[in-house]
Amino acid sequence: MYEINICHLYPDLLNLYGDYGNIQALVRRLEWRGINVQVHPVSIGDPFVPDRYDIVFIGGGQDFEQDILHKDLLTLKKKPLIEAVENGTVFLCICGGYQLMGQYYRFSDGTEIECLGAMNHWTIGHEKRLTGNLVFRIEGLKQQPDGLVVGFENHSGKTYLGDGVSPLGKVVYGHGNNGEDGYEGARYKNVFCSYSHGSLLPKNPALTDELITIALKKKYPDFVSLQPLNDRIETLARESMIKRLIKP
Amino acid sequence: MRGLINKILFYSALFLGKIMIHLLRITGYGGTSLPGKLAMAVCPDILRILAAKYRIIMVTGTNGKTTTSRIIEQILAENQIKYVSNKSGANLVSGLTTTLISDVRLNGSPSSPTALLEVDEAAFRAASKHVHPAVLVVTNFFRDQLDRYGELYHTVEAVRDGIRSNPDTTLILNGDDSLCASLGRNVKNPVIYYGMDKLPDNEEENGRHDNSDASYCLWCKTRYVYLYHIYSHLGYYKCPECGYERPEPLVHVARIPAMTSEFSTAVINTPSGSFQAHINLPGLYNIYNALAAVTFAEVLGFSHEKTIKALARFESGFGRMETIPLDEKNIQVILIKNPTGLSQVLKYLTTVEKKSVICFMINDKLADGTDISWLYDVDFESLKNMQDRISRIFVSGTRAEDMAVRLKYAGIYTDSITIEKNNHIMLNSAVNLLNAGETLYILPTYTALLEIRKLLKKRFKLKNFWQ
Numbered sequence: 001m002y003e004i005n006i007c008h009l010y011p012d013l014l015n016l017y018g019d020y021g022n023i024q025a026l027v028r029r030l031e032w033r034g035i036n037v038q039v040h041p042v043s044i045g046d047p048f049v050p051d052r053y054d055i056v057f058i059g060g061g062q063d064f065e066q067d068i069l070h071k072d073l074l075t076l077k078k079k080p081l082i083e084a085v086e087n088g089t090v091f092l093c094i095c096g097g098y099q100l101m102g103q104y105y106r107f108s109d110g111t112e113i114e115c116l117g118a119m120n121h122w123t124i125g126h127e128k129r130l131t132g133n134l135v136f137r138i139e140g141l142k143q144q145p146d147g148l149v150v151g152f153e154n155h156s157g158k159t160y161l162g163d164g165v166s167p168l169g170k171v172v173y174g175h176g177n178n179g180e181d182g183y184e185g186a187r188y189k190n191v192f193c194s195y196s197h198g199s200l201l202p203k204n205p206a207l208t209d210e211l212i213t214i215a216l217k218k219k220y221p222d223f224v225s226l227q228p229l230n231d232r233i234e235t236l237a238r239e240s241m242i243k244r245l246i247k248p
Numbered sequence: 249m250r251g252l253i254n255k256i257l258f259y260s261a262l263f264l265g266k267i268m269i270h271l272l273r274i275t276g277y278g279g280t281s282l283p284g285k286l287a288m289a290v291c292p293d294i295l296r297i298l299a300a301k302y303r304i305i306m307v308t309g310t311n312g313k314t315t316t317s318r319i320i321e322q323i324l325a326e327n328q329i330k331y332v333s334n335k336s337g338a339n340l341v342s343g344l345t346t347t348l349i350s351d352v353r354l355n356g357s358p359s360s361p362t363a364l365l366e367v368d369e370a371a372f373r374a375a376s377k378h379v380h381p382a383v384l385v386v387t388n389f390f391r392d393q394l395d396r397y398g399e400l401y402h403t404v405e406a407v408r409d410g411i412r413s414n415p416d417t418t419l420i421l422n423g424d425d426s427l428c429a430s431l432g433r434n435v436k437n438p439v440i441y442y443g444m445d446k447l448p449d450n451e452e453e454n455g456r457h458d459n460s461d462a463s464y465c466l467w468c469k470t471r472y473v474y475l476y477h478i479y480s481h482l483g484y485y486k487c488p489e490c491g492y493e494r495p496e497p498l499v500h501v502a503r504i505p506a507m508t509s510e511f512s513t514a515v516i517n518t519p520s521g522s523f524q525a526h527i528n529l530p531g532l533y534n535i536y537n538a539l540a541a542v543t544f545a546e547v548l549g550f551s552h553e554k555t556i557k558a559l560a561r562f563e564s565g566f567g568r569m570e571t572i573p574l575d576e577k578n579i580q581v582i583l584i585k586n587p588t589g590l591s592q593v594l595k596y597l598t599t600v601e602k603k604s605v606i607c608f609m610i611n612d613k614l615a616d617g618t619d620i621s622w623l624y625d626v627d628f629e630s631l632k633n634m635q636d637r638i639s640r641i642f643v644s645g646t647r648a649e650d651m652a653v654r655l656k657y658a659g660i661y662t663d664s665i666t667i668e669k670n671n672h673i674m675l676n677s678a679v680n681l682l683n684a685g686e687t688l689y690i691l692p693t694y695t696a697l698l699e700i701r702k703l704l705k706k707r708f709k710l711k712n713f714w715q
Binding site for chain 2: 012013015016017018019020021024025028044062063064065067068131132133152154197198199202203232233234236237240
């Protein structure tokens with residue numbers, strides 16, 4: 001029987017904007033297919049053991065909380081997290097979690113916060129927040145030919161991608177990474193980064209299944225494909241927002 | 249000369265405001281913030297001038313402002329104190345101005361010498377520049393609509409800032425909330441705390457939704473140790489590093505002999521003795537609201553006898569567990585705003601023993617918060633254990649489908665969920681599903697509350713909300 005282990009990183013600190021919904025979507029969609037799933041909270045002082053997890057989730061937090069975990073992230077967690085990224089572990093990093101995976105975060109006054117450096121992107125703080133509904137298109141999303149993903153963004157940092165990192169998708173409605181280049185999120189190996197919460201996964205089941213499929217294929221070479229589910233309600237929710245936001 | 253001009257501006261603004269209030273009322277709009285806005289445009293100082301004429305009681309915080317204010321109103325009434333209040337819930341600076349304009353006579357003298365003002369926690373700093381309250385009650389701080397309020401810690405700091413310009417105000421603070429209690433530290437103000445003792449059936453709840461708003465010490469960023477939790481981050485916290493801890497409350501709930509789906513009874517200890525009270529609204533969070541009001545009564549030296557009467561008699565506010573009886577059936581409307589509030593409402597629903605119908609109305613307009621991700625921070629999973637007692641769940645509003653998805657991922661059977669965006673049809677179908685003695689619980693976000701209230705008013709002839 002298949003089993004997937006999910007690591008929820010700093011769940012007591014990075015839990016803004018319904019981050020929990022992303023974990024819940026992964027768990028339910030695995031359970032509904034009879035696949036065993038375990039969620040492991042890993043917080044300050046806990047060791048992160050790379051080969052113990054198939055999917056790692058990092059959410060966003062308030063400044064106060066991100067400040068608290070910063071030292072732990074850069075000392076205790078940095079090396080094993082980068083190792084997991086390089087090994088091809090599936091990561092989903094949202095908002096603050098996305099920024100933390102990059103090189104640095106620079107505030108508008110010039111002070112810089114060092115980030116994990118697991119990926120080649122960086123973030124510049126701005127006074128004006130980029131807030132609102134967000135729709136973007138992911139190329140080659142199996143299960144969903146239009147590739148449209150719907151969420152909500154709320155960030156004051158503008159993120160820019162360097163060499164080796166590709167965008168997760170193209171913005172169709174909203175701001176995305178920086179409101180300038182038309183891209184949203186980032187992809188590196190099996191790391192998926194996005195500014196979209198809402199929560200992202202429950203309403204975009206094709207993306208959820210993509211993450212699950214990659215994780216299962218990596219762990220079980222004989223795994224072929226996921227059993228389809230009835231996504232009527234998820235599709236209604238996704239399409240009602242697309243209809244509302246995008247003029248045909 | 250300047251004095252004369254200011255006087256003319258003040259009286260013109262007052263006159264204009266009063267006319268506006270009158271016009272909006274006779275046309276059925278019940279204008280609650282517009283007249284204040286207009287008067288402030290004519291005389292920017294009007295709120296400061298008016299407020300100086302009153303003894304002001306202010307209530308702020310994330311949850312429970314309206315209910316706490318309603319209980320304090322009843323306490324004032326039982327003690328024969330004439331007061332004016334912003335009952336309509338218009339709790340921004342313009343709403344406060346409207347309230348005082350409606351009370352003050354045209355010659356500028358107040359008709360009621362006491363004003364009870366509920367103030368939005370994000371508007372408190374701005375209000376505190378004009379209004380200097382004799383007493384300030386702060387209920388709690390929970391994570392709220394992030395797209396509107398920004399980070400929770402910023403809200404707390406803004407309230408702290410507002411208190412700084414009012415060093416004489418008596419502060420009544422929830423000591424069980426580490427964020428709220430912190431307002432009483434390093435200030436010259438007289439401070440009184442209230443809180444709850446450890447409750448016997450209050451076993452440590454599973455940690456997921458609990459205590460995620462403030463797990464770490466506000467002063468030194470160390471994880472708090474809890475002697476006990478009441479709910480969310482409320483409880484007996486203690487910082488092992490810097491020693492910051494729950495202050496000893498002067499007024500506290502010692503026991504809760506009964507908690508039913510209609511009311512609670514609580515044994516409350518005060519410096520002037522202990523008493524048992526019947527609280528006219530159910531839910532643990534309403535015991536906190538009652539406690540805040542009792543502390544207020546204690547500060548003003550009111551008799552327990554009258555406070556007990558007030559707790560048993562007060563009427564719930566607009567959409568705050570407002571019950572509408574129709575023959576043998578009931579409709580109850582409960583406003584939902586943020587994760588902790590809604591989780592507590594759901595916990596209350598699990599105490600309902602009869603079968604019921606539930607309707608979630610989720611809008612994403614500006615006043616509701618345009619970001620609905622907070623629905624995933626709500627403990628909808630608790631509904632799973634009462635599915636056999638729910639005849640049907642309706643979802644409506646601009647984000648009805650998202651609400652349905654949330655319920656599905658909470659483990660609710662999708663067969664029992666109906667998406668119905670037409671409120672007329674929803675209301676009729678829901679009421680038809682009720683048997684005698686059963687209740688329809690309508691849980692709307694703010695703008696959805698205004699919509700459903702209008703519909704209910706038309707059908708069941710309710711009072712206007714500003715009355």
